[in-house]
Amino acid sequence: MKKFMVFYIAFSIIFLVMIYFFTLVQETNKRTLDVFYELADEAVVMGDFDPFIKYQSIAFEQIDEVYTQFYGFHVYHVIAQLDDQYLNQFSVFVIPISDISYATELEDPIDLTGITITDSLTDQLIYSTETDSDYDKYAVSYGIEKLGFYYYAPELEESGSIDIVLDDYSGNPIFSKTYDFTLVEFDPENVGSFTLGYSQSEIEELMDLSSYTQPALIQNITIFVIIDISMGGLLNFFLKKKKL
Structure with missing residues (x-):
């Protein structure tokens, strides 16, 4: 009996740590996604994508902002990071400001947005x-359904002069312009005209994880303890009964 109780307590502790x-x-993953959507909503309401980009990038610089009858176009040079490379x-970023056609499902074979x-x-x-x-099965304009915009x-x-053309859901051009793009050898110590993304401490403050993880931890641990004590009591009862 004593050996069983030691084993059961050890098992309970391990399971508690896993929980x-x-x-x-x-909860961290959920909160990360929630903040993403909160910043997306804010970008739509305020017409400002800086905080949304700042949350996901190393650094960024706005190049242009153009509004037409149906759309707003926000153009940025963004520094991202993959492993140890910038x-x-x-x-x-394309945000509709009037009624336009767009995909209402993730897979829409007739969506020609691009x-x-x-x-x-x-x-x-x-x-x-x-x-x-990457876009073989995904409709670009579905972003409007999910976020209120797409990007x-x-x-x-390479650096150089580039022509960009954006097409809408029906494949019609909605924006075209020429830009001079300069490739940047990014240096975190000398960002020049770029704005740095959120620091780790700023992200932690923005996410406010303790306010979201603590209630979930209390709930899950409480449920486990109740079940664990009940199961332990039942097993102990049956083992004693069997011994008798």
Whole structure:
């Protein structure tokens, strides 16, 4: 009996630790996504994408902002990071300001929304969503359904003059312009005209994890303790009865 109780207590402690870390990871991931959507909502309401980009990037610089009858276009040079490498992204955020057609499902085969980037001097194709396999099954304009806007963030590997053309749901051009894009060898100690993304401490403050993880931890641990004590009591009762 004593050996069983030692084993059961050890098992309970291990399981309790697992519940603690599982809850912590689960709530952290949930809160990370919640903040993402909160900042997306704020971007739509305020017409300002800086906080949304700041949450996800190493650094950024706004290049342009253009409004037409139906859309607002916010253009950024964004520095992202993959492992230990910095990436230069040409990002365009598209927000509708009038009734337009867009995908209401993630997979919409007739959605022709996309971007094409070409070298303005040679007409050589640099990037196109049409040839990007990441968009084979995903409708670009579905972002409007989920976020209130959609955006592109292709990586550019060379400096130069580029022509961009954006097409809508029906494949009609809605925006075209030429930009001079300068590749940046990013240095965190000398960001120049770029704005740094949120620091780790700023993200932690923004997420306010303790306010969200603590109630979930208390709830899950309380449920476990109640079940654990009940199960332990029942097992102890049956073992004693069997011994008799």
